[in-house]
Amino acid sequence: MTAELDPLIHVPTRLRIVATLAALPDGDALSFTRLQDMLGLTPGNLIIQLRKLEEAGYLSSEKTRTGSAQKTTVALTARGRTALAAYTRALRDLLGGLDEDGRAVPAARTAVTPPAAPGGC
Amino acid sequence: MDHIPGAAAGQDGDFDPRQAAALLDQVTVQARRTFTPLTPLLWIFRAFIALAVFGGCWLSVRGEHPYTGHIGGWVPALAVVLVIVNIGWTAVVIAHAGDGVSGPAQRKWHAWLGVMAVAWIIAYGVTAPLYHAAAAHPVWGLYPASAPLLIIGVAGAAIAAAFRYWPLTGTTLAFAVVAAAAGFGGPAGSWLIMGIGLCAACLGTAAFTAWRQNRGVVRP
Numbered sequence: 001m002t003a004e005l006d007p008l009i010h011v012p013t014r015l016r017i018v019a020t021l022a023a024l025p026d027g028d029a030l031s032f033t034r035l036q037d038m039l040g041l042t043p044g045n046l047i048i049q050l051r052k053l054e055e056a057g058y059l060s061s062e063k064t065r066t067g068s069a070q071k072t073t074v075a076l077t078a079r080g081r082t083a084l085a086a087y088t089r090a091l092r093d094l095l096g097g098l099d100e101d102g103r104a105v106p107a108a109r110t111a112v113t114p115p116a117a118p119g120g121c
Numbered sequence: 122m123d124h125i126p127g128a129a130a131g132q133d134g135d136f137d138p139r140q141a142a143a144l145l146d147q148v149t150v151q152a153r154r155t156f157t158p159l160t161p162l163l164w165i166f167r168a169f170i171a172l173a174v175f176g177g178c179w180l181s182v183r184g185e186h187p188y189t190g191h192i193g194g195w196v197p198a199l200a201v202v203l204v205i206v207n208i209g210w211t212a213v214v215i216a217h218a219g220d221g222v223s224g225p226a227q228r229k230w231h232a233w234l235g236v237m238a239v240a241w242i243i244a245y246g247v248t249a250p251l252y253h254a255a256a257a258h259p260v261w262g263l264y265p266a267s268a269p270l271l272i273i274g275v276a277g278a279a280i281a282a283a284f285r286y287w288p289l290t291g292t293t294l295a296f297a298v299v300a301a302a303a304g305f306g307g308p309a310g311s312w313l314i315m316g317i318g319l320c321a322a323c324l325g326t327a328a329f330t331a332w333r334q335n336r337g338v339v340r341p
Contacts (some may be wrong), residue, residue, distance in 0.1 A: 005141070012136060012140075012141075012144060015141060015144055015145060015148070016144065016148045019145050019148040019149050019152065020148060020151075020152045023149060023152030023153050023155075023156055024152075024156060024224075024226070025224070025226030026226070027226060028222055028223065028224030028225070028226045028227055029222070029223050030221055030222055031221035031222075031223075033221065034220055034221025034222070035221075038155065073221075075224065088145065088339055091138055091141060091145065091339050092142075092339055094138045095138060095139065095142055095339065095340075
């Protein structure tokens, strides 16, 4: 069922990271600490997930040093935005083919069943 | 913090697509709310300011025959308090939305804010020399009612359009249109038109901002 969904994004933590960064305007970056605050993740967990996304080219990170303090910012890349858009489309397609209980709607049944006439007649 | 559907779900295998859709929609809405600098609540407050201040001015001058442009003592005091609260609230929400955010869009946003601050200072700053020069009462009465917002609206719309901030372009253009229309309302009537028009423009912006924030990406 999840074959069409990007396995790199189709993990709750990584989906939350990507969706949060996608809400920023294209090209803007978010500091590691703010992202951590927003998602409520431990630094270790966030670093692991960010590394996986960065290795896939979905996000970029930049480290800057001001005096003794080091600041890390992360941003979604164009590839990451494209991947999220494709993931969203795949979700829509999947959900369009599921009934309320999450079962796949048989294509034959939908094709054969005639549409109800307007007004219920 | 709201419950995040699927946040506690296991990795990879058991993450249901419906859970994923709900999670994606919820996180997107939360992130939009966090990063939106001018919140719907702030726009509603601004609508109240417009109605209270411009409406107060209209109540103060509507009985003047002939028109002198003299505005009762409580209205300027109310305006000063509300404007100070508005500036403070705006500064807080903008700082919160931009906390930890950097990049070209953020720099453009700060440039827009700077231009708008200058436009507000120039447009309303002119009223002081106008008053000092003992301008005729109808001029003195008409200028503060509509001219500053016409200048601010046009300047704001031009720059917002250049930066492709389409919702802000609409709002500032609406301000300019209301101010231009108020110019035809006569000395007293212009205050009323400004109050109602600006209030409607701010409420419309609040409704549009709320709609944009809350629509889902999987289930719009």
